[in-house]
Amino acid sequence: MVALNQDELRSRVEDDFDRVVELLSDKVALKSVSAQGITGAHMRRSADFVADELRKVGVQAKVVQSSNPDGTPGAFEVIGSKTVDDHAPTVLLYAHHDVQPVPDASAWDTDPFVATEVDGRLYGRGSADDGGGIAIHSGALHALGGDLKVNVKVFIEGEEEMGSPSFIPFIEAHREEFASDVIIVADSGNWSAQIPSLTTSLRxxxxxxxxxxxxxxxxxxxxxxxxxxxxxxxxxxxxxxxxxxxxxxxxxxxxxxxxxxxxxxxxxxxxxRGDAGTVGSYRLAGNxxxxxxxxxxxxxxxxxxxxxxxxxxxxxxxxxxxxxxxxxxxxxxxxxxxxxxxxxxxxxxxxxxxxxxxxxxxxxMGWSMDPDAPATKGALAAMQEAFGVAPVNKGEGGSIPFIPELQRIFPQAQVLVTGPEDPKANAHSPNESISLSALKNNIITEALILEKLAH
Ligand SMILES: [Zn+2]
Structure with a gap:
């Protein structure tokens, strides 16, 4: 097997990048707004699309409808796996295929459901959150192709933007299918389009x-x-x-x-101060x-x-x-x-x-990563190689409730929280976008993380 270095992976990702952008554009057009009904035909179409895309990169994927805690039918989830070696580590790749609603399309400069490239960013609802996460997983698996040396499991959720009501019972019912050594949650972001980050904690x-x-x-x-x-x-x-x-x-x-x-x-x-809109005379509290x-x-x-x-x-x-x-x-x-x-x-x-x-x-519950875990160190090294600059760790003041739940259900797993967003991404707001150069580097990063985990 070839030992893949950064240059080889970068050229593979470059060659494949048009496909990734097309995937992302097709995904935006699907209008997979979970707030309009997680059991709707539009969500089924979105899940089917994601499963098809995963099959194209060698993942055995299927769509499964979850059950809500009250027994009613829940979200369309995509699960899949690619097994290469029973003795190799197993990595679970997470993203979600549902997107935030667009309450007022007139607040957008472009059509929210037509992916539009402007100045190196691709605009559209879900282009970053979390179509970007799906694009990263797809791009990384494509780049590694037959050289993949770890077993991969995939979970692309269909109701994250609704607060994941059936997440816990679904994960518990599929414990075997999700059990893994490392979990990569590609639903957060970088310090900026140029500076990569691991998300280190959530309150x-x-x-x-x-x-x-x-x-x-x-x-x-x-x-x-x-x-x-x-x-x-x-x-x-x-x-x-x-x-x-x-x-x-x-x-x-x-x-x-x-x-x-x-x-x-x-x-x-x-x-x-600017983001919060403080009045000029207000002094920040605390120390x-x-x-x-x-x-x-x-x-x-x-x-x-x-x-x-x-x-x-x-x-x-x-x-x-x-x-x-x-x-x-x-x-x-x-x-x-x-x-x-x-x-x-x-x-x-x-x-x-x-x-x-x-x-x-x-x-x-909040969550914090283990800074000393080998997967964490490998991820930070991969970021440095892919982006060419040292990563800057960042925490989140808010919560992503399913991450502590994943950690609770799989206490042994090392969880890495990555993602394609940056301060200009406007996830959940009008004019959501993703930096295409950062997306490329995120894909290379994830491919390098998977490569390093095999050794
Ligand atoms: Zn998200």
Whole structure:
């Protein structure tokens, strides 16, 4: 067997690249919007198309309809495999074939369902998220062809943009078909079109509702205002008590850490301010690197608050109120543990002895990669070779719920989170696009990762 170097793989990928772009363009035209019905004929067509494309690169692929937890028919999933050697490592390649809706096509500069190349980027809904992931897997398997030295399994999901409701039962029902040493999730992205990244961590997400009660009925603010604080004010004091003066959280037991795998480059403050649209006078809260504040330290936001609207308000002391906290947890912390820490803190800090009740709503675990795993090191080396520059690791402040679930179901597997997106990709927004030069380098990267895993 040939030992494939970067030059050989690059020329194979170059020769095949028109096919990959055509695949991606055909995929965009399929309008596989899962929000319009995961069991619809358009989703079946999309799954069939992906299965056909996988067969073209030597994967035995089939379309399987999953079952929802309530037993009703679920998404059209594509699963497949290519076995080369029973003794070789097995790699599971993940992407999803459903795409985000297009609520307003007029917000786009091009037709969202006609792939259009402008200045080296291919525009269209799903061109990056996650048609790009499918294109990477297809391109890498084509480049390796008969020289593939690891066993490959493939899972192309049909309902990721809907929150993957049947994901866990589906994976558990197909445990054998997905069992692998390494899982490559090509549904994230790079630092930029020129600088590659592994996604190193995801924060967890958990909500709690907090009820604050001062009185058993409303009373007149003139008659009782002074010794009796209204429930909204007490709730505001309670919320404020969670923060130190610099705006960092001061809740014992709520964990935070440094960026996983080390911080090669911090986020740019002007960029973060611009993306968020902060008013000019606003000072960013917290301390430490901006990356740690966004990726690996916890944050709490009040996302709902039951108070009387200003319009129609009158002179009454509000007896009780409820607010909802969205807690973004450090990648390694169990969300139930974070909920407990917040609950203990809030009940212990009830201002003026008000009644404070905290109820947990839901809890999604975060995830962090293993920076010392051989697959991680191999992937970073592959990125450096393919892109010609050192990779810059990046975390995600948000969550991709199925990744921790995959890791939970396959605890031994090394999970690599890669992908074709970059800051200009506009996934989930109008004018979604993919950088074609980065796509090419992503394909070479994945081929090199698979090549390195064999040794
Ligand atoms: Zn995606």
């Amino acid at each position: 967890g997400n958990t909500d709690v509702d907090v009820n604050v009660k001062v009185l058993d009925h409303p009373v007149h603010s003139g008659q009782f205002g002074g010794p009796i604080l209204d429930a909204n004010t007490v709730a505001a004091m309670l919320i404020a008590s969670m923060y130190a003066d610099d705006g960092s959280l001061r809740i014992p037991g709520l964990l935070g850490g440094d960026p996983v795998g080390g911080l090669q480059r911090d986020l740019d403050e002007a960029g973060v 430490g690197s901006l990356a740690s504040r966004l990726w690996t330290k916890p944050s709490i936001s009040v996302i709902g608050f039951d108070a009387h609207p200003v319009e129609g308000s009158f002179n009454v002391i509000s007896p009780e109120t409820t607010f909802r906290l969205s807690i973004r947890t450090a990648p390694q912390q169990r969300p139930e543990e974070a909920q407990r820490a917040v609950t203990d803190f809030l009940t212990a800090h009830a201002p003026f002895g008000a009644e404070v009740k905290v109820s947990a709503i839901d809890a999604g």
